[in-house]
Amino acid sequence: MGCRRAANVAASRQQHGIGPAPVRSGAGLFFGPARRSNHDASLGRHGSGSGRTHGALARGISFHYASGTESASPARSPALSPPVEKGINVRIVLINPVSRRTEGYHTIGSRIPQLGLQVLAELVPDGHEVEIIDEIFGYDATDAYIQAGRYDLVGLTAYTSGATRAYEIGAMCRRQGIPIVMGGPHASAVPDEVSQHADAVAIGECDDIWPTIVRDAAAGQLQERYQGKLAQLTYGVGRANQTLQPVNGTYDVSSIQTSRGCPVGCEYCSVTRFNGAPIRRRDIDDIIEEWNSTPKRFLFVVDDNFFGVGEKHAVWAKELLREIIKRGKKRLWFSQTTVNMGDDREGLRLAYKAGCRGMLIGFETLNAESLKDYHKGINHKNLDRYRELVRGFQRAGISVFGAFIIGADQDTMDTVSTTALESVRLGIDTIQITNLTPLPGTAMYDRYMAEGRIFATNYPEDWERYTFVETVYKPQNLSAHQLDEAIYELRHIAANVPWVWKRTLRTLIRTRSLTSALFIHGMNKGWKRLAKTQAPRDEARFRLIPKESHRTSRIRQAFSMAK
Numbered sequence: 180m181g182c183r184r185a186a187n188v189a190a191s192r193q194q195h196g197i198g199p200a201p202v203r204s205g206a207g208l209f210f211g212p213a214r215r216s217n218h219d220a221s222l223g224r225h226g227s228g229s230g231r232t233h234g235a236l237a238r239g240i241s242f243h244y245a246s247g248t249e250s251a252s253p254a255r256s257p258a259l260s261p262p263v264e265k266g267i268n269v270r271i272v273l274i275n276p277v278s279r280r281t282e283g284y285h286t287i288g289s290r291i292p293q294l295g296l297q298v299l300a301e302l303v304p305d306g307h308e309v310e311i312i313d314e315i316f317g318y319d320a321t322d323a324y325i326q327a328g329r330y331d332l333v334g335l336t337a338y339t340s341g342a343t344r345a346y347e348i349g350a351m352c353r354r355q356g357i358p359i360v361m362g363g364p365h366a367s368a369v370p371d372e373v374s375q376h377a378d379a380v381a382i383g384e385c386d387d388i389w390p391t392i393v394r395d396a397a398a399g400q401l402q403e404r405y406q407g408k409l410a411q412l413t414y415g416v417g418r419a420n421q422t423l424q425p426v427n428g429t430y431d432v433s434s435i436q437t438s439r440g441c442p443v444g445c446e447y448c449s450v451t452r453f454n455g456a457p458i459r460r461r462d463i464d465d466i467i468e469e470w471n472s473t474p475k476r477f478l479f480v481v482d483d484n485f486f487g488v489g490e491k492h493a494v495w496a497k498e499l500l501r502e503i504i505k506r507g508k509k510r511l512w513f514s515q516t517t518v519n520m521g522d523d524r525e526g527l528r529l530a531y532k533a534g535c536r537g538m539l540i541g542f543e544t545l546n547a548e549s550l551k552d553y554h555k556g557i558n559h560k561n562l563d564r565y566r567e568l569v570r571g572f573q574r575a576g577i578s579v580f581g582a583f584i585i586g587a588d589q590d591t592m593d594t595v596s597t598t599a600l601e602s603v604r605l606g607i608d609t610i611q612i613t614n615l616t617p618l619p620g621t622a623m624y625d626r627y628m629a630e631g632r633i634f635a636t637n638y639p640e641d642w643e644r645y646t647f648v649e650t651v652y653k654p655q656n657l658s659a660h661q662l663d664e665a666i667y668e669l670r671h672i673a674a675n676v677p678w679v680w681k682r683t684l685r686t687l688i689r690t691r692s693l694t695s696a697l698f699i700h701g702m703n704k705g706w707k708r709l710a711k712t713q714a715p716r717d718e719a720r721f722r723l724i725p726k727e728s729h730r731t732s733r734i735r736q737a738f739s740m741a742k
């Protein structure tokens with residue numbers, strides 16, 4: 180790759196007619212819980228607004244729109260000619276771009292924080308400003324605020340499905356002359372691709388390098404590539420700015436992370452490659468302080484595998500739970516773990532006491548061969564005991580959110596309906612069934628690519644199809660269309676039969692916990708709304724029409740919870 184000049188935030192401001200704002204102390208610069216609505220954000224959309232943003236107004240600074248959205252994107256931000264200007268305060272925006280193909284998914288359920296952005300916000304060095312835009316609340320704020328020249332540096336995260344939209348934002352920034360840095364799971368998986376759309380790519384965990392990136396940008400010395408390393412989660416590392424809400428909406432819950440990494444190494448998952456196999460735990464005092472600062476009473480503990488798979492992991496998790504019981508503010512929470520936790524009575528008792536009301540467990544499949552292919556040894560080992568383990572959670576008062584993937588080499592069109600029915604037999608409280616999706620950066624992607632099985636390869640447009648609600652590869656025993664159809668049948672029925680209250684009642688009976696039952700009620704209501712949004716989209720996208728078959732009657736049986 181040829182020589183690139185450093186991006187310069189001062190140059191970007193000059194382009195917008197905005198002089199450097201005076202340097203102020205860090206604390207005063209955080210906007211705090213800025214609760215602006217989408218209406219606010221849409222004021223200046225596509226250059227048709229008043230020509231001022233809230234940020235600019237606050238400073239008494241005027242700006243002009245640099246260009247229309249239809250012009251071609253320059254290869255690099257035109258803001259790349261330094262004079263180096265040290266000490267400038269950079270107005271940073273951290274954006275979570277969202278795929279337009281699954282709006283239902285993002286907007287119907289709970290609005291969960293994009294924790295990575297709150298973590299980066301916490302690490303912004305003093306003297307700079309930071310805001311978050313999360314497109315789960317809509318796209319208007321991004322377009323309006325960027326075109327209004329509100330920011331000097333744009334930081335993009337992205338899931339693979341959000342990459343297409345991220346590049347669109349990147350192009351808009353380049354037209355505006357605003358430097359862009361992109362990080363997160365997709366950028367780390369395909370940094371060469373990302374570097375064509377962003378001025379800098381940040382690979383891996385970035386806790387250690389993000390402050391340097393901001394300083395480099397302020398000094399006009401943004402590098403093309405930054406390589407992060409697995410963070411040592413000592414006091415303060417991994418902590419999020421809990422009070423900073425997106426400028427375009429307010430999250431429903433708070434998120435927190437107590438550990439990173441997972442030793443299981445499932446073939447379709449990027450966590451073990453990205454965050455490492457050893458489970459790294461944060462400092463307990465630090466967790467408790469952050470826990471007590473969370474603004475919402477309901478928390479999502481986003482750990483990859485909260486309880487882990489071995490004795491050492493369990494001992495640590497229990498130690499944390501005891502401290503939460505002793506020193507933590509009362510919170511109800513939900514996390515993710517592997518099925519083996521269902522065996523640990525003490526761990527489950529402590530978790531309930533500490534406020535845990537639900538655990539997401541990736542059961543993935545009920546087929547032993549598929550589990551082997553997925554390299555999910557912990558499930559393979561426990562396959563015959565799923566029911567007993569589910570009961571373990573429920574006896575402790577904790578509900579079970581079972582995640583399943585359909586599309587393994589052993590799966591047929593019947594697998595969706597059989598899985599739905601079997602999950603009732605296992606007593607799982609709420610289920611999620613998604614299309615197997617080989618994501619870049621995973622061993623499965625590499626294998627399927629080598630086998631020529633992935634057909635959605637018109638990148639970057641096709642990344643937007645990697646949403647887990649569409650098949651992007653050729654399954655072994657059925658066509659991609661058949662797999663989409665089998666999952667569509669589930670959504671269609673979920674949308675059209677009454678089932679939510681029945682599940683709530685069953686959870687109440689099994690867990691004897693009203694809060695767990697209410698949690699499940701909320702989840703299932705969300706899934707129903709999602710199914711109502713997504714099923715007609717499936718019909719349009721895949722040209723599907725509802726048909727009665729032995730599969731649909733089995734799915735109905737599952738929703739009516741007949742054993």
Ligand code: B12
Pocket residue numbers: 285291292293294295296298299333334335336337338339340360361362363364365368381383384385386389392436440447448449450454481482483613618619620646647
């Ligand atoms: C919590 C979580 C969720 C939650 C909440 C989502 C949310 N709003 O964050 C829920 C349950 C809703 C969810 C859903 C899904 N998820 Co999810 N989820 C996670 C999980 C477990 C933790 C994310 C997190 O908060 N991490 C903690 C923060 C601190 O880490 P981070 O975001 O990676 O940020 C760090 C670096 O990446 C980097 N960084 C990130 N962004 C940026 C930006 C800049 C500018 C810079 C410099 C650095 C940088 O710096 C940060 C600090 O080190 C991850 C696994 C993981 N360990 O990350 C999967 C993960 C992100 N999810 C994944 C997937 C696939 C999904 C789903 C598609 C799954 C599904 N079955 O439907 C959906 C899609 C949701 C959507 N929005 O499209 C994949 C994404 C992989 C990919 N290439 O896209 C992951 C990596 C897990 C996996 N299977 O591999 N998810």
Ligand code: SF4
Pocket residue numbers: 441442443444445448449450451483484517541
């Ligand atoms: S157990 Fe979960 S987090 Fe761990 S590798 Fe498998 S899917 Fe990823």
